[in-house]
Amino acid sequence: MGLSEDINSAEFQHGVTQGFWELVLQERDKDLLYVRLHAPDERNYMVRLQCDMYGTQPIDGRFVDPVNLLCVASAWPQGNSMFEQWIKFKEGNGNLFICWDQDRGGIAQHPDWHARSAWKKSSNQLISYLDFLRQLLWLPARGYTHQ
Amino acid sequence: MRLRIEVEESNVVVAKAEREVSVNERVSDALAVVAAELDSEREALLKEIGVRDDEAELTKFFSEGAGKEHSVRVRRVCIDLHFESVSAMRRFLSNETWADVHKWGCRHFHVAVDACANLELRDGSPTGPALNDRTKIGPFSGCKTVWMVKPGPEPNGEEMWDSVRI
Numbered sequence: 001m002g003l004s005e006d007i008n009s010a011e012f013q014h015g016v017t018q019g020f021w022e023l024v025l026q027e028r029d030k031d032l033l034y035v036r037l038h039a040p041d042e043r044n045y046m047v048r049l050q051c052d053m054y055g056t057q058p059i060d061g062r063f064v065d066p067v068n069l070l071c072v073a074s075a076w077p078q079g080n081s082m083f084e085q086w087i088k089f090k091e092g093n094g095n096l097f098i099c100w101d102q103d104r105g106g107i108a109q110h111p112d113w114h115a116r117s118a119w120k121k122s123s124n125q126l127i128s129y130l131d132f133l134r135q136l137l138w139l140p141a142r143g144y145t146h147q
Numbered sequence: 148m149r150l151r152i153e154v155e156e157s158n159v160v161v162a163k164a165e166r167e168v169s170v171n172e173r174v175s176d177a178l179a180v181v182a183a184e185l186d187s188e189r190e191a192l193l194k195e196i197g198v199r200d201d202e203a204e205l206t207k208f209f210s211e212g213a214g215k216e217h218s219v220r221v222r223r224v225c226i227d228l229h230f231e232s233v234s235a236m237r238r239f240l241s242n243e244t245w246a247d248v249h250k251w252g253c254r255h256f257h258v259a260v261d262a263c264a265n266l267e268l269r270d271g272s273p274t275g276p277a278l279n280d281r282t283k284i285g286p287f288s289g290c291k292t293v294w295m296v297k298p299g300p301e302p303n304g305e306e307m308w309d310s311v312r313i
Contacts, residue, residue, distance in 0.1 A: 011276055014270070017282075131276075134277065138267070139265050140264045141265045
């Protein structure tokens with residue numbers, strides 16, 4: 001499945017109707033998506049998903065400021081040490097990336113993860129990515145700090 | 148005030164309850180009786196009637212409507228809720244939220260409050276799409292299968308999709 005098919009999939013629409021996420025902007029020529037994620041504390045986070053080489057390579061996700069679309073620490077959700085395993089929200093030391101084996105930034109930090117090709121396990125790479133972020137925000141055990 | 152509630156499932160009225168609600172009785176108790184007759188939750192019925200769950204407000208609402216009739220038709224849907232190896236069917240008002248299903252499921256299957264918060268509802272199967280507690284169930288016909296699952300642990304880079312027993 002290609003990126004367009006996955007954006008238009010029933011699973012993506014389900015996440016929209018359930019109030020988990022919404023597509024804000026798509027730059028087709030760059031395979032770039034901006035998706036607003038809704039958190040249980042009524043906050044929203046904008047995530048920029050670089051989806052070039054979709055299917056063959058992992059998505060590169062970064063939280064960005066919803067106004068200027070820049071990746072800044074204030075745009076990142078925060079949490080406890082559990083949450084920080086995945087979301088490197090503290091500025092400095094090469095942080096501001098998503099430490100997961102389906103994220104390009106995470107794999108850059110852990111090159112051995114590339115061989116797992118974990119992003120190929122799901123039939124819908126985009127949903128797999130968004131559902132991962134959804135769980136981080138919505139499941140208390142994942143450690144997101146409500147603002 | 149005469150309160151008349153009709154319950155509709157798949158466009159057919161399947162239950163009715165009628166009661167004269169007097170301000171001389173505790174209104175919330177009277178509504179609890181109506182809710183029990185309809186096999187529904189009192190709080191859910193109040194949402195449908197459009198009055199806040201507060202005794203003073205309830206008394207005001209029903210005293211202002213004395214001598215009148217207040218008729219409400221509510222839609223009810225069937226949920227077949229699965230948890231681990233057990234399941235239970237329950238009807239909910241379509242205006243209730245998935246949080247109501249989630250809470251009922253935890254009560255019914257004796258899940259502790261802390262554990263309950265880390266379970267999530269999934270549509271159709273243990274790996275189906277997630278249902279948001281904040282969203283209304285909405286109308287549908289037939290009985291919807293919903294799974295209450297605990298997502299697996301996810302140390303970074305590990306697989307998270309398998310639902311595990313708690």
